[in-house]
Amino acid sequence: xxxxxxxxxxxxxxxxGLLYFLLPLLATFLFxxxxxxxxxxxVAYEHVFADPQFLKTFVFSFKMSIFTVVAGLVLIIPTTIWxxxxxxxxxxxxxxFALMPFVIPPIILAFGLIRxxxxxxxxxxxxxxxxxAGYVIIAFPYIYRSIDAGLRAMDxxxxxxxxxxxxxxxxxxxxxxxxxxxxTSILAAIFLTFATVIGELTLAVLLAWPAFxxxxxxxxRDLAYEPAALAILSFALTWGSIGIxxxxxxxxxxxxxxxxxxxxxxxxxxKPAEKRSSTNGLS
Amino acid sequence: xxxxxxxxxxxxxxxxLFSRKNLAWxxxxxxxxxxxxxxxxxxxxxxxxxxxxxxxxxxxxxxxNLLRPNIVKSYLVTIRLSAVTALIGSLFGFLVAYAIIxxxxxxxxxxxxxxxxxxxxxxxxxxxxxxxxxxxxxVGLLTTLLxxxxxxxxxxxxxxxxxxxxxxxxxxxxxxxxxxLIISPAIDGMKKEWREASENLGATTFQYWLHVGIPxxxxxxxxxxxxxxxxxxxxxxxxxxxxxxxxxxxxxxxGAQIRGDVLHDPNLGYALAFGMVIIMGLSISVYSxxxxxASRWMK
Numbered sequence: 001x002x003x004x005x006x007x008x009x010x011x012x013x014x015x016x017g018l019l020y021f022l023l024p025l026l027a028t029f030l031f032x033x034x035x036x037x038x039x040x041x042x043v044a045y046e047h048v049f050a051d052p053q054f055l056k057t058f059v060f061s062f063k064m065s066i067f068t069v070v071a072g073l074v075l076i077i078p079t080t081i082w083x084x085x086x087x088x089x090x091x092x093x094x095x096x097f098a099l100m101p102f103v104i105p106p107i108i109l110a111f112g113l114i115r116x117x118x119x120x121x122x123x124x125x126x127x128x129x130x131x132x133a134g135y136v137i138i139a140f141p142y143i144y145r146s147i148d149a150g151l152r153a154m155d156x157x158x159x160x161x162x163x164x165x166x167x168x169x170x171x172x173x174x175x176x177x178x179x180x181x182x183x184t185s186i187l188a189a190i191f192l193t194f195a196t197v198i199g200e201l202t203l204a205v206l207l208a209w210p211a212f213x214x215x216x217x218x219x220x221r222d223l224a225y226e227p228a229a230l231a232i233l234s235f236a237l238t239w240g241s242i243g244i245x246x247x248x249x250x251x252x253x254x255x256x257x258x259x260x261x262x263x264x265x266x267x268x269x270x271k272p273a274e275k276r277s278s279t280n281g282l283s
Numbered sequence: 284x285x286x287x288x289x290x291x292x293x294x295x296x297x298x299x300l301f302s303r304k305n306l307a308w309x310x311x312x313x314x315x316x317x318x319x320x321x322x323x324x325x326x327x328x329x330x331x332x333x334x335x336x337x338x339x340x341x342x343x344x345x346x347x348n349l350l351r352p353n354i355v356k357s358y359l360v361t362i363r364l365s366a367v368t369a370l371i372g373s374l375f376g377f378l379v380a381y382a383i384i385x386x387x388x389x390x391x392x393x394x395x396x397x398x399x400x401x402x403x404x405x406x407x408x409x410x411x412x413x414x415x416x417x418x419x420x421x422v423g424l425l426t427t428l429l430x431x432x433x434x435x436x437x438x439x440x441x442x443x444x445x446x447x448x449x450x451x452x453x454x455x456x457x458x459x460x461x462x463x464l465i466i467s468p469a470i471d472g473m474k475k476e477w478r479e480a481s482e483n484l485g486a487t488t489f490q491y492w493l494h495v496g497i498p499x500x501x502x503x504x505x506x507x508x509x510x511x512x513x514x515x516x517x518x519x520x521x522x523x524x525x526x527x528x529x530x531x532x533x534x535x536x537x538g539a540q541i542r543g544d545v546l547h548d549p550n551l552g553y554a555l556a557f558g559m560v561i562i563m564g565l566s567i568s569v570y571s572x573x574x575x576x577a578s579r580w581m582k
Contacts, residue, residue: 003387010386014396017379017459021403024414024456027424031417079314086307097318099571102510103563104326105517107534108556111541112325115332115553133321140318201408201520206541216409217524220416231413235406242401246394 025235032228044225048233053215061204061212064128065197068135069190072143075136077186080147081178084156098141106202109134114206125207134203139193146192150185188245195241199234326560332553345554357531358558361516364447364532368454369511373504375455376462377470383463384470397467400460407457408520415453415525419444445529453521458511465510469503469577502577509570513563533559 035043048054083090104112113134117124124130156178163173179186201213216234220227336342348354383393418425421438429435443449473496481491519534533555540552 007387010382010388013378013382013386014388014392017375017396020459021399021456023425024418027418028414030424075314075317079311082307082310086310090308090311097322099567100322100326102513102517103560103567104322105519105534105559105563107517107519107537108329108560109322109325111537111552111556112327112329113321114541115328116325133317136317137322195405199408199410201523202538205523206538213409213520216413220409220413220524227413228417231410231417234410235402235414238405239402242398242405246398246401 025232028228028231028235032225032232035225035229044229045233047223048219048226048229057210057212057215058198060210061198061200064132064135064209064211065194067128067132068139068197069193071132072136072139072193073186073189076140076143077147077179077182078174080144080151081156081174084148084151085160094144098144101138101141106134106138106200107206109137110203110206113203128209131203131207131209131211134207135193135197135200138200138203139196142192142196143189146185146189147182150182154181184248187248191241191245195238198237329553329556329560332550333557335550335553337550342550345550348551349554349558353531354536354555357533357536360447360530361533362562364451364454365512365515368451368458368515369508371451372455372458372511373462373466373508376459376507377466377504379459380463380466380470384467385473385475396463400463403460404457404464407518409524411453411456411521412524415444415449415456419449419452445525447530450522450525450530453525454515454518457521458515461514462507462511465507466503469500469507473499502573506570506573506577509566509573513566513570516559516562516566 030040032044033040033042035041035045035047079094083094101109113130114125116122117130124133159177159181160173163177168177199213199216200211201217204211205214205217216227216230219230333345334341334343336344349358379396382388383396415423417423419437419442420426421444423444426437429437444453477495477499478491481495486494517534519538522530522532522535523538537552537555537559540555
């Protein structure tokens, strides 16, 4: 009796949630089909794809996201492995840094980067490198969390000791033992970074780069139906990236630990980490 | 216990400054240098800048300027918007999370909702603004439907997507999924036995929540609320593409100072940014503190 009532309530809540979340998507989709008067058509999408700026800005943002992924992984994977193996004491420190992008939101980060790097000898504002550096900072909690989760899911210590006793050097340990085991986490980090960077607006607009986010905002200012088409495309892109992560990590990493902003999952992540670091501290 | 003998010896012996252990920290140098250059230095520069005038001399005038009526107003509006959307977002997000985890719904629904939450919490910024223009804008789907079928003209009644509540509705779209993602572990931690035990002892649903459910969840709920608050407070992209400067939220004001749109006064901008960092820093400290209490129940 009680259970049935609870079940009915659950369905009700779920239905209300679905209504709130699907209605805007439906509305956007219908809106995007109204490009031609009187009939439903994909004209708005054709317009979007025909605009040379669309391709140009998308390619720019795509390039930036690749740079961000590469720089972020190269910087963060070895660091996280090193912390797990050699300096578990640095763990709380890196956790603090993983929270910082929350305290310093992109708008502040952009402001600080402009102030710090707009004068010689460090006039980096004119190079995309500064944009990528900012993106790496924004993506850092995502990348760190998924690599950290991946490292905790395997017995890194035993793996490296086994590898070394078989005569493997650091290089082959990293590329033949550790990284293959991290494949899922790395892919998750890549797609999450990609989903974050591709439509990013704040840094791109304030550092004045012709990226996809600012382009979308510009289109939204001038046109009516094309923005809806862009929104649908970008939703599909996000859905695709996150969907791939979910498919990849099914069973291996808890879904709740993956797509939330890095700081959101800190709570569940810290405890086992503390346990592990205390055992590591002895060796 | 897999502790090697050599490791023990190393830990016991006296450690000189350049022991292997301390040298191991050097391996972290590239990362820390990067963070120093692109996170700590920029933030520090804002801090310094907020105490400087145009010529770089020390001043407190920027903080006095924060007390200008329009700036105080924008802080209040931003705080109100963040609090309202965090409150609604955490309430409804909690209900949904509870429904999919302990509500007796089929299992696949949970994985669908959590995947969707991952997507929707990342679906902020420009596209989200477009979606709400298509829904609640002047010619949006919902606006038109209400007008045609129920004769309710939202915009005649004083509603506007570009007003406070319009913005709030939009923010809630990324707040609820975020709440679902961060509160799920806490709900997972609630044992079925607690409810069964209290029911066996004759407790009503209300009593169960009053004496067991809410006390256990309170720290997690508070922590989640704070994160949602900060999440809304720092949001720039959604506000930027939706308000067009109609509502002067703090992030919008800061953006305007950077771009030199309005009265270009970078130092006032630094002070604004500094104020924002203080609020964010406060929320994250309270969050960490509450989280420590919450983690007691998550064993």
